[in-house]
Amino acid sequence: MEVWKEFEQNEITHSIAHHLMAVDALLSRHGYCRVTDVARYLNITKGSASITLKHLKVRGYIEEDHNKFIHPSEKGKHTVRVVVAKRQIIIKFFSEVLRVEPEQAEIDACKIEHLVSSRTGKQLLYFVQFIMSGDGSARDFLNAFRAYQHTPGDAENCNLCEDECQFLEICETGEL
Amino acid sequence: MEVWKEFEQNEITHSIAHHLMAVDALLSRHGYCRVTDVARYLNITKGSASITLKHLKVRGYIEEDHNKFIHPSEKGKHTVRVVVAKRQIIIKFFSEVLRVEPEQAEIDACKIEHLVSSRTGKQLLYFVQFIMSGDGSARDFLNAFRAYQHTPGDAENCNLCEDECQFLEICETGEL
DNA sequence: AACCTTTGTTATATTAGCCAAACAGATGTT
DNA sequence: AACATCTGTTTGGCTAATATAACAAAGGTT
Incomplete structure (x- = not known):
């Protein structure tokens, strides 16, 4: 596969990542989550949310109970953890190491969080960990x-x- | 605008960036560039290339001469320079600073090059410049x-x- | 019970990108 | 002149992700 075509091969799209994170956030915040809650949270129509969440269900990222209340599957939970971890690491690097304005750092992180490989994410974590560790050479x-x-x-x-x-x-x- | 919706607001999509860079690369390589050349270069059908390049023309990124030979406009040239600069900086940082394998670094860079803001790109350039500068504290x-x-x-x-x-x-x- | 609101689904449309395949025009060869 | 090839466009189909709008079902209120 040509390098440039790998972009579209991403299993987790920007939209999917944010729908999943919305479900996760709403569950933490209110203890439950329905299609309409996701739509309101993301500020999209419930028709759109309904269709996208159906895809997420089919692909095994979320599950529904008898009353149409939604929760992430184990696979979905793992995806959320990974995406959130990458986002936080990237934000930290952009804002605290590069000193990019926090708002800009957040926008940039949000755009790329789901595209950065775990390999690169891991190395970036080590890097940020070390640079923020208080080690003398890092401080200098x-x-x-x-x-x-x-x-x-x-x-x-x-x-x-x-x-x-x-x-x-x-x-x-x-x-x- | 919500942060997460800025993703789709990117003027330069992944596809557009690579079509433009293809035009640029083909011009450097052969001195000319046609729809079919782009299609072959990107390994897509000429039908697809024809339609995408029409968009690029409408939006002022490329121009055509009387014989349907394509070249980037000033705006298009600027876009190519910016995207290529971001890509190189990101690759350098991922591969030489983080020590991510070059192939992976290239894939990651390719996915995010068009999404990273110029603000962040600039800061990353300074950072990589300094870290590679041979400065004593950087070496340590x-x-x-x-x-x-x-x-x-x-x-x-x-x-x-x-x-x-x-x-x-x-x-x-x-x-x- | 009748009514109103909320919820979720479905139908239709749009945009971006891709494909395959058909087609039109130019060029080049025999 | 006829044929073959190459180039570029168009048509129709597909997926993802949105939007509107219509609709059915469930819930709550009076």
Whole structure:
């Protein structure tokens, strides 16, 4: 499979992840969850929620009781745990290490949380764990990075590209 | 707008990004680019390529000459530069800093490159620039992190969660 | 009991992406 | 000139995810 086609092969889509997390959040919050609750929570119509949740049921992510009350299956619970873990790790990295504004960090995390592989998620967790651990070298490094951040970037001393950094200017000219 | 709905609001979808990058790559490689070339490059049917490229044309990302030869507009060129920059930065970070296997790093980068905001991309560039700069504190930190990576993670000393790390086990139990 | 509201499903439509297959036009070969 | 090939578009089908709107069933109120 070509690399670029793996995007659509994701078992967990953005929509599915958020429907599942909604069920989980509503259960924690109110102790129960129905189709209409999910629709209201996600601010979509109940018709849409009904159809998407039917898919989730068919694929074994959620189950329904005799009164149409919804709860995640074991598989669904696992999915929620994994997605939430990735989201938290990514938010932490973006906001506290990179110092991206919390709102932006949350938006970015929300867009990519379900797409980042577990391998990468795990490595990022280790990285954030260590950098936040209070280890001396981590502290020194972070301090040095904070200072570096405030000096304008230097295209000639970038080790990303061979010679000069080709991305610095692009990255500084704003949104896509 | 709710955070979770921003996903679908992305002007540049995965498909659009890759069609545009294909045009760019084919132009560099052969000096010209037609619908069929894009289709072959992306391994999709020319019918699909025809329709998607029509959208790209309507939205001003590409232009056509009298002989149906395609080239990116200024807007399209800018988009390609931005997406490629983000991809390279992400790959570098995942593979060389986190030490994720290059193939996996590429897959992950490909999935998220068009979703990461320019704000976050810029901060990540600075971060990777600095960490790879040869600065002493960066070198020490990286060495310490390499050592840490090889010791099993410790749920009690994780500063991500308040008490114990709730994600360590989840991240170590494999794919979603 | 009659009425109103809530709940959930279904039907229809839209957009984005893909497919396969048919078709139209240009080019090139015999 | 006839045939073959290549190029690009169009048509119809599929899935995912949304929207509206109609509808049936259950529940609660007066």
